[in-house]
Amino acid sequence: MSVLVLGGAGYIGSHAVYQLIEEGHQVIVIDNLITGHKKAIHKNATFYNGDIRDLHFLHTVFEKEDIEAVFHFAASSLVGESMEQPLNYFDNNVYGTQQVLKAMVKAHVDKIIFSSTAATYGEPISIPLTEDMPAIPTSPYGESKHMMEKLMRWAEKSHGIKYVSLRYFNVAGAKESSEIGEDHHPETHLIPIVLQVALGQRENITIFGDDYDTSDGTCVRDYVHVEDLIDAHLLAWNYLNQGGNSLICNLGSNNGFSVKEIIETARKVTGKNIPIKTGVRRAGDPSKLIASASKAQNQLHWHPKRTSIEKIIIDAWNWHVNHPNGYGKED
Ligand SMILES: NC(=O)c1ccc[n+]([C@@H]2O[C@H](COP(=O)([O-])OP(=O)(O)OC[C@H]3O[C@@H](n4cnc5c(N)ncnc54)[C@H](O)[C@@H]3O)[C@@H](O)[C@H]2O)c1
Numbered sequence: 001m002s003v004l005v006l007g008g009a010g011y012i013g014s015h016a017v018y019q020l021i022e023e024g025h026q027v028i029v030i031d032n033l034i035t036g037h038k039k040a041i042h043k044n045a046t047f048y049n050g051d052i053r054d055l056h057f058l059h060t061v062f063e064k065e066d067i068e069a070v071f072h073f074a075a076s077s078l079v080g081e082s083m084e085q086p087l088n089y090f091d092n093n094v095y096g097t098q099q100v101l102k103a104m105v106k107a108h109v110d111k112i113i114f115s116s117t118a119a120t121y122g123e124p125i126s127i128p129l130t131e132d133m134p135a136i137p138t139s140p141y142g143e144s145k146h147m148m149e150k151l152m153r154w155a156e157k158s159h160g161i162k163y164v165s166l167r168y169f170n171v172a173g174a175k176e177s178s179e180i181g182e183d184h185h186p187e188t189h190l191i192p193i194v195l196q197v198a199l200g201q202r203e204n205i206t207i208f209g210d211d212y213d214t215s216d217g218t219c220v221r222d223y224v225h226v227e228d229l230i231d232a233h234l235l236a237w238n239y240l241n242q243g244g245n246s247l248i249c250n251l252g253s254n255n256g257f258s259v260k261e262i263i264e265t266a267r268k269v270t271g272k273n274i275p276i277k278t279g280v281r282r283a284g285d286p287s288k289l290i291a292s293a294s295k296a297q298n299q300l301h302w303h304p305k306r307t308s309i310e311k312i313i314i315d316a317w318n319w320h321v322n323h324p325n326g327y328g329k330e331d
């Protein structure tokens with residue numbers, strides 16, 4: 001039997017595909033390559049180029065392949081873009097997931113592991129964030145992910161589909177072997193941008209606000225290594241296979257780093273002087289996001305192994321040095 005990875009050509013999905021194949025699983029990938037890269041897909045995966053909103057296409061894949069579980073990474077995921085194009089975000093993320101669930105019902109596939117986000121919480125009422133805190137998203141992106149969680153809940157009640165919704169905090173790093181890594185156009189995430197400055201591809205990094213109520217005035221985030229994150233997905237799948245109930249879980253480290261601390265660590269790792277500029281706050285940025293990771297530890301037995309911020313930045317740096325133009329030109 002096979003695992004179906006939706007969005008398996010993207011940054012996080014491609015790491016899931018590699019890890020699943022390395023652990024001996026058969027993998028089917030669906031991706032429309034809107035932000036993903038064909039070259040990021042493991043050569044032993046079976047690839048279908050298509051859109052999760054196309055129900056007829058999904059039925060064809062589910063009929064052809066013997067699928068036992070779905071790992072769902074396919075989504076639009078930029079907070080700022082979602083503020084400008086809210087309806088596109090609901091279309092791709094909510095309608096897309098609805099079609100996936102319909103196809104699963106028809107094909108009698110009853111397990112899904114799904115990418116959610118810390119953006120579902122909105123402004124934190126206290127730190128660290130626990131899963132029982134209210135979800136009051138401040139962007140259409142966060143709202144769309146919260147709606148996806150609600151779709152799952154009702155699909156479980158009526159159709160028995162079990163899910164684990166993993167609320168990622170800030171995902172960073174790359175596969176230790178540097179075969180795959182992060183390549184977004186445009187890039188908006190802090191760590192890859194800082195490393196592009198170190199590589200000489202950008203002149204400086206603009207810090208979005210240094211007047212927050214944090215130790216050095218810059219925003220604090222909880223960074224998780226992409227490979228640790230994928231470990232949690234495999235554990236979540238195992239948990240469902242053992243009869244576990246559907247679950248919503250944070251994936252973070254209980255630990256936060258400020259923007260300035262990230263830049264300082266990147267200077268040490270790369271040995272480069274990374275020039276900074278201080279800019280205004282970015283709309284919608286909460287000052288501090290730190291996860292309580294207790295639920296993932298207790299329920300999934302998730303114990304991340306690559307928690308030092310140096311390790312996360314070293315692996316990201318190795319990817320950038322070995323692939324200065326990312327995946328380069330597509331075939
Ligand atoms: N990167 C982060 O820090 C972060 C944090 C929280 C949650 N997430 C979530 O994790 C998931 C993966 O994020 P990522 O950073 O790898 O993003 P990404 O853009 O690199 O990957 C998404 C993949 O899904 C594909 N895709 C998008 N819409 C599709 C559709 N309609 N049909 C088929 N394929 C489609 C894209 O082509 C791409 O390959 C997303 O759901 C995102 O919301 C990411």
Ligand SMILES: O=c1ccn([C@@H]2O[C@H](COP(=O)(O)OP(=O)(O)O[C@H]3O[C@H](CO)[C@H](O)[C@H](O)[C@H]3O)[C@@H](O)[C@H]2O)c(=O)[nH]1
Pocket residue numbers: 077078079117118119168169170171188189190191193205206207208209219220221259282285289
């Ligand atoms: O050029 C930059 C880019 C980012 N930042 C700052 O760096 C921090 C991290 O920003 P990222 O864009 O890397 O990440 P976000 O925290 O905004 O968001 C990420 O994590 C969230 C959950 O915590 C969501 O899931 C979202 O999808 C994902 O992109 C923020 O304070 C941001 O203001 C800068 O100062 N300059």
